[in-house]
Amino acid sequence: MVYNQFFKAALLTAVIVFFSFFLAYIIDSTRTGEVKSFVQDLIFESESNRLISKFYLFAANSTKKCEILQIPKEVQTAKTYQLALKFKEYEQANLFNTELEYLKKSYFVNLFDLYLLALEKNNACPENKDVIVVFFYLEAACPACIETDYIIRNVTANCQNIQTFAFPLNVNYSFIKALKNYYALEDEPTLVINNKKYSITNLTEEKLLTLLKLEQAICK
Amino acid sequence: MHYERSHFTKEGKKELILIGLFMFALVVLIFLWISYKIIFIVNGIIIIYIFSVYLFLFLDHSQKETKLPTLKSWPEVSIIIPSFNSSQTIFKCLEACKSLNYPKNFEIIVVDDGSQDGSYEKLKEVKGIKLLKNPRNLGKAAALNHGIKNAKGEIIVCVDSDSYPEKDTLIKTIPYFYCEEKVGSVVVFIKVAEPKTLIQKMQEIEYNLSFGFFFKIIAFIDCLYVTPGPTSLYHKKVFEEIGYFAEDNITEDMEIALRIQKNGWKIKRASDAIAYTEVPADLIGLFKQRLRWFRGAIYNLLTYFDMFFNPRYKTLGLFILPLVLFSGFFTAIFFFWAILNYFDLFWKFALPTFLYSPILFFQSLALYFLDIRLVNSSFLLGFFGFLFWLFFCLKSFELANEKLKTYHIPGFVLMLFFYPVFIGFSFFVSYLMEFSGQRYRW
Known part of the structure; x- marks a missing residue:
């Protein structure tokens, strides 16, 4: 009967839709993974700088206090517009964006943290600004x-x-x-x-x- | 020839203009409101489902052939050829008709519809035809009706003056009228005659796909909703029972098919009978033709809207007719939405970038079009839809007993990528013209 073909078509459609979503999930995860490593490095740098900042407070009376604050700029590239652009592009291209949304927020919070630490360092050691x-x-x-x-x-x-x-x-x-x-x-x-x-x-x-x-x- | 076009200009139906415009605006608003990813996904799922239905109908029926009876006596046949300024093609058409194989003599009636290119005078000299003349240009349907009313045959073969049926068309089609009861019409496989330009080559593939592949599928389930103008056969009883071609209709071949189906007659397809037809050589000609087809389709489908979702008409009413109307409607909306989006992209990004720095513009263009990483995941369903489309296009060659050759490739590429956009645009303009109640000028 004709209706049998309509039913079979519905099943095939379901299989294709499921497979497409699975593929989309893999592609989106790959894209998210690409920015994830940058964000993780940035989080690490931000946390590491925060620890250094705490250590600076502990060693505030030391003559070497400003050397402590000579923070290496490990993930400089991640702080630029390029990564932000990538976020935007992947956000548009991805179907599954939940993790990317979270990463984006996390990225900007930590970037802001790094920015504050940089300001803090300039204030504490004006001679090494x-x-x-x-x-x-x-x-x-x-x-x-x-x-x-x-x-x-x-x-x-x-x-x-x-x-x-x-x-x-x-x-x-x-x-x-x-x-x-x-x-x-x-x-x-x-x-x-x-x-x-x-x-x-x-x-x-x-x-x-x-x-x-x-x-x-x-x-x- | 002017037609009081548009369903909505009909008396008592003008309120449909408002409903149509309201629906159009509503759907556009919904399209603009929801995320484009959702649109692509929903669109993709619908397309895949429709294509899957076609695929299974094809796979389940492709080996089945109609059992044809052996005719002891062949019926009388009349071939009707309406002619309007067709001096370029009518004589080739007559040659093809005269050389048709048939066990009996058959009559050829040419109805001149007020030609002004001297073809009527030339036709007077042709022997073996019955030449009739309309007092003025009344349109193709009127010319066909004039011919049918003067025909002696039990089977009426309507042939366009720019179409050329193959020699065995009659003996391959006429038995179908006697394979079942109430077969009112038999259609043939319409192919493009000698495609030369790129646009004609694209249409060659389109005709193979439409009249070869899709017609084969919908004929399996008795859902043919058009008896193509180039060459179709009718039982004379059909005209006596349901009336003649609608003279105020620009796609009379669709209207008569819907009327045949509505009145319980069947339309069969002779899969191995072929007729060739001339097609527009350029894009403007093709666009004008499609405007006529699509406006006619909208008009006729709305006229026969009572068949929609009506179980009495089985798959035709429940699936095929709504599919034809709504797929056209959504194709038009989708096209409109795409235009708005591209306009937005152009206005907000492309133009400012170009004005800011042409070099930067081309760099960005390359980045967006060449960077595969930026391809939207919601397009994946569209990709599977495209695979179906590719399969159908390739299969249609097999059904047409043709092999895909190098010269087919440009037309094939156009068919795959350009044709869907072109159809979207044509549907969009057609719906706008129908909704705004514009008159049709032939």
């Missing part, structure tokens, strides 16, 4: 953000005492909102170098290098 570059970008496709990130990466690769961070502006995280309020940021890509705001309009590698050098960055 790092230049802190924070790039506030828009999460949605933003040509100027892609271009600015490219410039920041090119320039900072040749500098020694620079720490770069990148935070999205248009996300609903309370600490990002706090940052936005603190720097009085609007929803447009902005560069903050040692607490000074700069517009990214017409930013070139030469301009950025000049700005960094003015802030005592040691660049080639």
